[in-house]
């Protein structure tokens with residue numbers, strides 16, 4: 087008989103506070119050999135605390151082990167595949183972390199005088215030029231700090247242009263497959279949102295669009311490829327419809343790994359778009375930032391770009407603040423510089439053909455998954471897909487198993503879940519984006535797990551519905567967890 091033991095390493099790790107033992111410290115310091123200073127005098131007595139109530143007193147080893155164990159509970163891109171669609175983390179080459187930490191770049195200060203910042207300014211100028219080339223646009227601002235921030239900047243630029251033409255107009259059209267930040271942006275910029283239907287092919291309904299573009303429409307905000315991973319084949323015609331009525335086309339370019347090196351938004355009628363450097367261009371995301379959401383525009387929008395703008399002054403770079411039509415600043419200083427360094431390093435290391443390969447691999451990987459899984463999961467929009475594929479849980483729902491259950495079961499197989507229940511136009515969506523970096527081996531393991539789960543749903547739906555079974559906690563009450571979080575662990 088096997089004796090049940092309580093393991094030394096418990097998945098119910100106690101809080102550090104509860105391990106505290108008075109007098110324990112995590113450091114050793116030699117005796118002071120300089121005159122002691124009264125901290126109250128140096129820092130101001132109001133900034134000095136004699137005691138921090140409840141502060142854990144633990145050793146160095148206890149501290150390190152505690153946080154290392156906690157970190158292992160997390161699934162991370164360095165453990166395995168992250169098949170999340172839309173916002174997925176693309177390739178983050180480690181060497182670019184090294185590049186971003188080069189002293190002269192990492193320690194550059196935004197208040198450095200221009201003559202001492204020429205190198206940093208050159209990095210920004212080259213990145214602007216590279217992004218303009220990749221997108222087929224005329225000018226780029228690097229200021230916005232994230233994708234949604236880029237959207238807001240872009241729509242404010244459109245608003246400024248229309249205002250100068252005499253009327254900012256009232257509405258922004260947004261397809262029903264759009265990312266949630268799009269309507270939020272439109273409203274923040276003072277517009278009302280009018281949804282545009284998709285056809286059964288998963289593309290914008292051009293006839294429906296034609297019927298609703300009127301002189302009140304300021305712009306269409308469109309993601310291409312859209313959140314179904316489907317390329318809007320009618321985009322040139324769509325842009326013409328808007329332009330004919332004096333409206334503009336804004337593109338959400340957060341996921342450029344479906345287009346880079348193959349198609350340029352500037353060539354298919356887009357007037358403004360943002361990019362997410364923290365998705366497609368090397369900076370890791372998921373930890374809350376920093377990111378960067380540069381905005382690229384056509385000539386007509388250039389006068390309105392945020393100040394300051396980089397300007398060539400003889401052989402040097404200078405910052406130009408004197409731009410009378412500018413919408414002003416959207417951020418302090420010049421943007422998240424460390425992200426720019428990574429992006430430029432990524433672009434230069436890949437070169438044009440390399441970036442094109444990124445797109446080809448991303449599309450190949452997504453289609454490989456689609457082909458292997460389409461016999462097991464319902465594919466509501468069978469149009470050719472690009473960098474991601476969206477299934478629905480229609481077949482599994484007959485057994486009472488929904489997309490959220492399938493995703494939870496995937497955790498037991500050692501994978502991070504795909505995106506659950508998005509895009510909203512697909513009820514019970516399973517949105518999968520493998521990205522360009524996954525090997526065939528990893529894709530096959532993911533596919534095997536998905537097929538195994540589909541089999542379990544047929545044989546034993548209850549087990550899938552109660553998943554995950556191998557984790558520290560299983561089904562959290564998500565509503566209560568959000569509304570009334572209990573942030574303190576009570577040991578039994």
Ligand SMILES: *Cc1c(COP(=O)(O)O)cnc(C)c1O
Nearest residue numbers: 172173232233234265267338340
């Ligand atoms: C991620 C994403 C955004 C928002 O970008 P943030 O940097 O998170 O603000 C907008 N649109 C699409 C399609 C995205 O994938």
